[in-house]
Every structure is written in structure tokens, then in C-alpha cells.
Amino acid sequence: MKIAVLLSAGRHPVSSTAVLPRLEAQAIRIATRLGAAFGVPDEAAAPFGLHAGPDAAAVADALGQGLGRLEHIALSEGADPVPALAARLAATAPDLILAGRRGQGGGESGIVPYALAAALDRPLIADVVAVAPGDEAGTLRLDQSLGRGALRRVVVRGPVLATVHPDAPAPLAYAFGRARRGTIVSLGPTADPGAGPVIPVEERPYRRRPKVVKGAPAGGSAAERLKAATGESGAASRGRLLVDPDPEEAAREILAYLRRIGVVAPPASHPHP
Amino acid sequence: MTSFMPLTTVFPGLVWTMAALALVQASRRASLWRVGAAAPVAWLHGLARLPRRYLVDVHHVVARDPHASRMHAVVAGGLLAASLLTALAILPPLAGSRAYWLLVTLAFAVTAAGSLLVGARRYPVKQKRLSAGRFQILPVLLLAYAVGGTLTALLLALGAGGIALPFALLAAAGGLGLAFEVRQGPMRHAVAGALHLAAHPRPGRFEGRPDTALQPLDLDAPRLGAAMPADFTWNRLLSYDACVSCGRCETACPAFAAGQPLNPKRLIQDLVAGLNPAEPPYAGTSYPGGRAAEGPRGPLARLIGPDARIHPDTLWSCTTCRACVEECPMMIEHVDAVVSLRRYQTLERGALPEKAIGPVTELRQAGDPGGRPLAARTDFAAGLDLPLMADRGQAQAEVDVLLWLGEGAYDLRYGRTLRALVRLLRRANVDFAVLGAEERDTGDLARRLGDEATFQALARENIATLARYRFARIVTGDPHALHALRNEYPAFGGHYTVVHHTALLLELIRAGQLSPQRLPDLSVTYHDPCYLARYNGETEAPRAVLDAIGLSRVEMARSGKRAMCCGGGGGAPVSDVPGERRIPDLRMAQATETGAGIVAVACPSCTAMLEGVTDRKADVRDVAELLLQAVEAGR
Numbered sequence: 063m064k065i066a067v068l069l070s071a072g073r074h075p076v077s078s079t080a081v082l083p084r085l086e087a088q089a090i091r092i093a094t095r096l097g098a099a100f101g102v103p104d105e106a107a108a109p110f111g112l113h114a115g116p117d118a119a120a121v122a123d124a125l126g127q128g129l130g131r132l133e134h135i136a137l138s139e140g141a142d143p144v145p146a147l148a149a150r151l152a153a154t155a156p157d158l159i160l161a162g163r164r165g166q167g168g169g170e171s172g173i174v175p176y177a178l179a180a181a182l183d184r185p186l187i188a189d190v191v192a193v194a195p196g197d198e199a200g201t202l203r204l205d206q207s208l209g210r211g212a213l214r215r216v217v218v219r220g221p222v223l224a225t226v227h228p229d230a231p232a233p234l235a236y237a238f239g240r241a242r243r244g245t246i247v248s249l250g251p252t253a254d255p256g257a258g259p260v261i262p263v264e265e266r267p268y269r270r271r272p273k274v275v276k277g278a279p280a281g282g283s284a285a286e287r288l289k290a291a292t293g294e295s296g297a298a299s300r301g302r303l304l305v306d307p308d309p310e311e312a313a314r315e316i317l318a319y320l321r322r323i324g325v326v327a328p329p330a331s332h333p334h335p
Numbered sequence: 336m337t338s339f340m341p342l343t344t345v346f347p348g349l350v351w352t353m354a355a356l357a358l359v360q361a362s363r364r365a366s367l368w369r370v371g372a373a374a375p376v377a378w379l380h381g382l383a384r385l386p387r388r389y390l391v392d393v394h395h396v397v398a399r400d401p402h403a404s405r406m407h408a409v410v411a412g413g414l415l416a417a418s419l420l421t422a423l424a425i426l427p428p429l430a431g432s433r434a435y436w437l438l439v440t441l442a443f444a445v446t447a448a449g450s451l452l453v454g455a456r457r458y459p460v461k462q463k464r465l466s467a468g469r470f471q472i473l474p475v476l477l478l479a480y481a482v483g484g485t486l487t488a489l490l491l492a493l494g495a496g497g498i499a500l501p502f503a504l505l506a507a508a509g510g511l512g513l514a515f516e517v518r519q520g521p522m523r524h525a526v527a528g529a530l531h532l533a534a535h536p537r538p539g540r541f542e543g544r545p546d547t548a549l550q551p552l553d554l555d556a557p558r559l560g561a562a563m564p565a566d567f568t569w570n571r572l573l574s575y576d577a578c579v580s581c582g583r584c585e586t587a588c589p590a591f592a593a594g595q596p597l598n599p600k601r602l603i604q605d606l607v608a609g610l611n612p613a614e615p616p617y618a619g620t621s622y623p624g625g626r627a628a629e630g631p632r633g634p635l636a637r638l639i640g641p642d643a644r645i646h647p648d649t650l651w652s653c654t655t656c657r658a659c660v661e662e663c664p665m666m667i668e669h670v671d672a673v674v675s676l677r678r679y680q681t682l683e684r685g686a687l688p689e690k691a692i693g694p695v696t697e698l699r700q701a702g703d704p705g706g707r708p709l710a711a712r713t714d715f716a717a718g719l720d721l722p723l724m725a726d727r728g729q730a731q732a733e734v735d736v737l738l739w740l741g742e743g744a745y746d747l748r749y750g751r752t753l754r755a756l757v758r759l760l761r762r763a764n765v766d767f768a769v770l771g772a773e774e775r776d777t778g779d780l781a782r783r784l785g786d787e788a789t790f791q792a793l794a795r796e797n798i799a800t801l802a803r804y805r806f807a808r809i810v811t812g813d814p815h816a817l818h819a820l821r822n823e824y825p826a827f828g829g830h831y832t833v834v835h836h837t838a839l840l841l842e843l844i845r846a847g848q849l850s851p852q853r854l855p856d857l858s859v860t861y862h863d864p865c866y867l868a869r870y871n872g873e874t875e876a877p878r879a880v881l882d883a884i885g886l887s888r889v890e891m892a893r894s895g896k897r898a899m900c901c902g903g904g905g906g907a908p909v910s911d912v913p914g915e916r917r918i919p920d921l922r923m924a925q926a927t928e929t930g931a932g933i934v935a936v937a938c939p940s941c942t943a944m945l946e947g948v949t950d951r952k953a954d955v956r957d958v959a960e961l962l963l964q965a966v967e968a969g970r
Contacts, residue, residue: 074700074701074706076701076706076707076708077700077701077702077706077708077709079700079701081700126685127685128685232689232692232693233692233696234685234692235681235685235686235687235691235692235695235696236685236695236696236699237681237682237683237684237685238554238559238681238682238786238787238788238789239558239559239682239683239684240683240684240685
């Protein structure tokens with residue numbers, strides 16, 4: 063099981079210092095855990111990081127997060143990283159490529175994973191929160207986040223590219239000693255692929271914005287908007303309302319509901335005495 | 336026996352044999368210390384100062400328990416005197432003197448009395464904090480040696496040495512037993528303790544300095560922090576062997592009191608047992624929670640882990656309050672041990688407690704454990720128009736006071752305290768300014784949690800910032816920042832005069848720049864912050880300020896340098912190791928016992944921890960807030 067984690071030169075959302083983006087740190091946690099689940103025969107087969115950009119120091123933090131080895135493709139500032147990354151990934155052929163779902167840097171658009179998937183002709187599974195070995199050999203079981211805690215489980219065979227969702231397990235701690243022990247392999251400059259696609263962006267300081275509630279009524283009274291925000295018009299508004307029920311009835315009702323949604327197994331036909 | 340060798344020779348010979356046996360046992364022990372890392376030790380200076388360190392510094396701690404102090408003076412003094420006098424009797428003129436033997440009798444009799452005092456602590460019922468095991472036979476051995484010695488010497492003094500042989504044998508049994516115990520029994524504390532006093536890793540403690548700064552870690556060292564006993568320096572290993580299992584640390588430890596899985600005595604004994612595979616089993620109170628894992632032993636055995644001798648939760652329970660260090664009569668540095676072990680866990684393994692990872696990561700990446708914008712640090716002062724250092728320009732004359740705001744500035748509750756402080760400074764016409772967005776966290780949290788790399792990076796950045804400005808002194812309300820700036824930054828090239836806000840306020844009152852009214856209706860008890868009282872020895876200024884405004888002030892049972900921690904230090908709030916109780920609840924209960932309506936605090940961590948206690952009977956007010964109230968009462 064060969065796992066590559068794509069790394070980008072990110073910036074801290076508040077302090078704007080150069081940091082490893084949180085999503086990629088989460089991807090490293092998924093990768094190291096998966097690597098351990100498969101067993102790592104030697105250093106070369108361990109999960110590794112891949113970065114294409116002017117400076118490897120920008121992603122060196124990834125070594126402290128648990129990767130033992132980083133590959134760095136030197137590119138000039140502003141060059142398109144996709145051809146170089148695609149060439150390197152085609153050469154190393156990892157079974158799983160993990161990337162953040164969104165850039166956290168200056169001029170990043172977040173489409174690199176999609177461009178790579180297209181270039182490598184691989185499926186892309188977006189917004190993954192967990193990856194585990196599948197039941198059949200050669201398959202992977204990925205849990206995809208659908209937002210608001212809902213998950214979809216996907217089993218795939220063959221090489222795949224996945225992007226990581228913020229709901230994935232929190233990043234591991236940065237360990238200074240581990241970062242010191244890790245190695246950065248410099249792959250040398252490739253032929254300059256030319257500048258990447260220019261996407262018109264405007265940079266503004268970060269500002270917290272109110273959360274947009276899906277399906278919220280544009281107008282309406284405050285009570286209606288609250289109802290929409292707390293979801294009382296959605297799933298929570300369904301079901302039966304019991305006012306001051308007696309405990310046994312309430313318990314029966316809860317059990318019936320849990321059985322209906324499949325959390326509790328249906329009653330055994332021959333209950334134990 | 337007397338026919339070929341007189342008892343006057345055999346008896347002193349016994350003491351010489353004891354000394355030889357003790358030496359053999361001690362050198363067997365010393366071979367274990369040699370596995371430790373090298374450490375610079377000023378031996379000559381240490382040995383020369385040994386008597387003073389013992390009679391002044393150690394006595395100062397021991398004498399807090401007057402019974403223990405008297406007991407130790409009688410039994411140790413008697414034992415040393417009696418053994419030395421008997422050993423000297425190998426000289427024929429002394430051996431022949433009946434008066435001399437009477438003197439020896441007297442010394443042994445004193446020892447016997449002391450042995451009874453030792454026994455009284457353990458029989459019929461052992462005091463709770465003491466360890467059992469081999470310590471239980473100590474009074475028996477002492478008594479055998481002392482009584483046997485008394486009777487032998489008495490009979491020699493009376494000229495009836497012929498019938499003294501059975502008593503000499505009793506003394507031999509006791510004496511040789513004691514000497515044997517030097518390797519891994521109770522008597523080890525005498526030998527290791529004396530050497531530890533001479534080779535102490537923090538000699539500044541004996542020179543009147545607090546000497547509490549954590550020692551900087553060389554980040555280029557092949558291994559960072561301590562993973563196994565051999566990673567400690569040899570004099571640290573020696574210091575752990577000095578532990579006499581008296582349990583004073585466990586009575587003082589806030590985490591132990593809260594039922595968190597930490598017992599400083601057991602921790603030190605686990606370090607001892609980790610080093611020595613043959614160590615007898617631990618016989619004191621264990622870690623709360625009743626964990627029984629033994630784990631591997633030996634100089635290269637892993638010390639920390641769920642299956643090792645010390646559980647990670649034990650390590651992360653420590654608030655680094657130094658109460659154990661303050662109480663330890665053997666001058667052991669528990670907190671240094673905890674931080675060394677944490678450094679390995681954090682720097683080499685990234686094994687921080689799950690909940691501490693976020694704050695430490697933000698500290699590393701954003702210069703603030705909450706990941707908040709540095710420019711928002713001064714938001715608490717909206718409308719107060721804080722002067723910025725950057726606006727003063729370099730050409731101007733130096734600022735008298737650089738006000739270091741610290742992490743508390745982001746906290747809504749503590750912002751009230753800082754506003755009170757700023758208004759007091761304005762009233763007193765103090766020339767002050769803040770760094771504003773240029774102030775980064777001092778890195779205290781990272782350092783206590785073992786992340787020395789982040790601490791050093793932050794220290795260097797802050798020192799570089801401070802180097803750009805001219806100021807006479809730094810004033811801060813945060814004792815953690817004060818400790819870092821005053822005691823820990825000098826190792827990285829930052830030397831500043833750092834003053835706690837309570838000391839500055841007292842100075843302003845004494846200089847007449849602030850003239851507070853008296854508030855006699857308020858009753859107050861002052862809670863000492865660990866990092867101000869124990870780490871920096873400052874206990875008087877806040878009390879003097881409170882007295883200057885005429886409050887009726889009562890003391891808690893534990894106050895001053897022996898105060899109990901609020902639970903807010905050492906990263907304990909972010910590690911959040913579960914216990915049976917909460918430390919701030921315990922401390923608040925102690926404050927309530929005094930009947931005072933107000934708990935005066937002088938630290939943002941204490942403010943937050945004590946404010947967080949539910950069903951509080953007393954108000955939590957910073958000294959600055961109380962002073963402002965008194966100053967404004969005069970308008």
C-alpha cells in the first residue's frame with residue numbers, strides 16, 4: 063500500500079505565517095493510520111509527502127506531523143504544479159493519493175486535485191473523513207462526509223485520489239524531533255511547465271461571516287427564521303410529539319424509533335428467559 | 336573472646352566494619368548513577384557548603400513538621416555522634432578511658448531516645464503519608480543498634496566489659512543492618528541525600544535566589560528530553576535516590592488532592608525503581624485511580640506509556656506548581672523531572688494530550704494559544720486609548736513602564752482587571768506603553784507542556800521585538816509571563832527588569848502617586864499565585880497593597896510560599912486529565928473556610944480558575960480591581 067499526501071504551502075488563516083494547512087495535516091493522520099493498518103515493510107513504502115513549488119521549507123512541517131519523507135519538485139514561483147506532480151505520481155504510482163479539499167494559501171484555487179485526477183485518469187473521492195482497508199483484498203473503504211455529520215461509505219478498488227474534509231480526525235501534534243529526523247528528497251527542477259491558469263482573485267482580510275442556513279426563508283418572522291435555523295422544519299419536525307408520557311410508554315416509543323432508523327436490532331423472535 | 340582481643344577493640348571495630356559495609360553498599364548504588372548523562376558539578380564548592388545547606392536550608396523545610404525535626408535531630412545527631420566516638424575508641428588511650436565510654440554511652444542513649452521517636456511515627460499505626468515496607472524495620476534496627484551500643488558502652492565504662500558481649504552482638508545486628516540498608520533501604524537517603532546536597536542541579540536555591548527557571552534544552556541534542564532513566568543526568572538520578580518517602584509532597588500536591596492520577600512521591604519512586612531492577616516494591620500511597628502497571632525496569636527501560644511504570648495521564652496531571660519541591664526536605668526537583676519527561680513525549684513522539692494539541696499548535700503557528708489575532712489583544716481596552724510602543728518612535732526618551740498584557744487580555748473577565756490596572760496607571764501618571772500587535776505569547780504554555788522548540792522560537796521573537804524599544808522595566812499582571820520574561824528569557828539573551836503589577840501598585844501608593852481610601856467593610860483572603868510566590872518569592876507586595884486600603888485580611892491555612900495551586904498552571908487546564916474533584920473547587924473551599932467575602936487574586940490563570948467554580952460563596956477580585964475601588968471611593 064503506497065500512499066502519497068499532496069502538500070501545499072499554506073498560510074495560517076489568522077496570523078498568515080507559513081504553515082502546513084490543517085486539512086493536509088489531517089490527511090497525514092489518515093495516511094499514517096492507514097499505513098500502519100496495512101503494515102509498513104520498509105521506509106520506502108511508508109506514506110510520503112509530495113510538494114511542487116519554489117521552496118521545500120514551506121512544507122517541512124509535514125515531517126513533524128508524521129511523514130518520514132517528503133519529495134520536493136522545485137518549480138519557479140507561479141509555475142503550474144500540475145504537470146510536474148502528475149508526472150511524478152505517474153512514476154511512483156501510489157495506490158492512494160490524499161489532498162486537502164481546499165487550498166489555504168495565497169494564490170491557490172483548490173482545483174489541483176481535480177486537475178491531477180483528470181491527468182492521471184483516476185477517480186476522485188471528495189470530502190473523505192476516514193480511510194480503512196476494505197474487506198476484499200485490494201479495496202479501500204472511504205467514509206465521505208455529506209455535511210452535518212451525515213456520512214456515505216464508499217468501497218473502491220484500484221488507485222484513487224481523495225480529498226480530506228475538515229470533519230476528519232484532528233491533526234496529530236507536531237513533533238520537533240520527528241521533523242528533525244525526516245528527510246526531504248529534492249527531485250530537481252523539471253522543464254518549466256509555464257504559468258498556471260490565472261484565476262482572477264481578490265484578497266481581503268479574513269472576516270467571520272454569519273452561517274448561511276440552507277432553505278432559510280428570505281423574509282418571514284424571527285420565529286420562522288429560528289425554526290429554519292434550528293432545523294425544526296426539517297427532520298426534527300417529523301415524528302410524534304408526546305407530552306408528559308409515562309416512562310414505559312416513552313421508552314417503548316424511543317426504542318421503536320431507534321429500531322426504525324436501524325440503530326437497535328429488531329427484537330429477537332425467541333427472547334432469552 | 337576477651338582473651339585474645341579486648342571488647343574495647345572489637346566494639347570500635349564493629350563501627351569501622353559498618354562504615355566499610357555502608358561504603359560498599361553506597362558504591363554499588365553509585366554504579367547505577369553512572370549510567371546517567373554527564374552534568375557539570377562544582378564539587379569543591381558543593382562539599383564546602385554542604386553543612387550550611389543541611390543545617391540551614393534542609394532544616395528550614397524539615398522544621399515545618401516540628402516532631403519530625405526534633406526526631407531527626409536526636410536520632411541522626413545521636414547516631415553520628417555515637418558512631419564517630421565509638422570509631423575513635425580504636426585509639427588505645429581513648430579505649431582505656433572509662434570517662435570516654437561514659438560519653439559514648441550518653442551518645443547511644445540519645446540515639447535510643449531518637450529511635451523511639453522514629454518508632455512512634457510508625458507503631459502502632461503508621462502515619463498516612465509515610466511509606467511502609469523496608470521503612471517499617473528502620474526503627475527496629477535503630478533501636479537494636481542504640482540499645483546494644485548503650486549497654487555495651489555502659490558496661491565498658493563500669494569496667495564490666497566481660498559480660499557485654501551479648502549487647503555488642505545486638506548492636507552489631509542493628510548496626511550492620513543499618514549499613515546494609517544504604518543500598519536500597521531507608522538509610523540510602525542519608526548517603527544519597529548528603530551527596531545530592533553537594534551536587535545539587537540547582538545550586539542557586541541555596542544562595543538565596545529562587546533558581547526556578549527551567550533549564551534550556553539543546554535542540555541539537557541527539558535525543559530531546561528523557562525517555563528512560565539513563566536520559567537523566569547522573570546528579571538527577573542521585574537526587575531521586577535521596578527520596579526518603581516521607582510523603583510531604585503528596586500532601587501538598589493539588590493533583591493528588593483532586594484525585595488525578597499523580598502522586599509526586601510515587602513518581603520519584605517510579606524513577607528510582609525504573610533505574611534499579613532490584614528495587615524493593617513501593618509501599619506508600621499509589622497514584623489515585625489505583626493503577627497497578629509495573630512495566631519494564633532498568634536504565635534503558637521506557638518510563639512513560641499506558642503499559643510502562645508511569646502512565647501518560649500521571650505526567651500531564653502536573654500543574655508545575657512546585658508545591659512538592661517546596662515541601663521536599665531532600666530538595667528534590669520533581670517539576671524538572673516532569674518537564675524532562677514531557678519534553679521527550681512532546682518533542683520526539685508528538686504525544687501531547689489530545690486536548691492540548693490545538694492550543695500548542697496555534698501557539699506555534701499564530702503566537703497565541705487561542706489562535707486569535709495578535710491585534711485583538713488590546714480589544715479589552717476599547718475606549719481607554721492605550722499608548723503603543725511603536726507610536727513612541729525610537730528617537731524619543733525611554734518609556735518607564737512597558738505593560739506586558741499576556742494571554743489574559745483576550746479573556747473578558749480578566750479584561751476587567753487590565754482595565755482597572757490601566758486606569759490606575761493613568762491616575763498615577765505613570766509613563767507606560769504596550770506592544771499591541773507586536774506582543775506574542777511568552778511561550779509559557781508550550782514550555783511547561785514540553786514543547787521547548789516552540790518556546791524558544793517565541794522567546795527569540797519576543798526578545799527581538801523588545802530589542803527595538805527603550806523602556807526602563809516591564810510590568811505585567813501575569814505571573815507566568817513574569818517568570819518567563821524575568822527568569823527564563825535571560826538564557827536566550829533577554830535581560831529585563833520585570834515587575835509584577837502588585838509590586839508596582841505598592842510602589843505607587845508608597846510614593847504618594849495613588850491615594851486610596853480605606854475600605855474597612857470588606858473582608859478579603861489573598862490567594863498566592865504559584866508563579867509569583869513559589870517561583871519568585873513575592874508574597875508581601877500584594878498583601879501590603881490590600882493592607883494599604885484597610886481591608887480586613889485573613890489568611891488561608893495554606894498561604895504564601897506554601898499556598899495551594901488553583902489548577903491553572905503547567906498546561907493542566909488544556910490537558911484536562913480527569914480526576915475525582917477539581918483543583919479550583921478545593922482551593923475555593925479553603926478560601927470559603929476563612930469566611931472572607933472576597934478572594935483577592937493576582938494572576939489571570941487564578942482568576943479564570945477560581946471564577947469557574949460553581950456555587951461560589953466569595954467574589955473573585957484582582958488586587959488591582961480592589962485598589963481601583965479604593966482609589967475611586969475618594970472621589
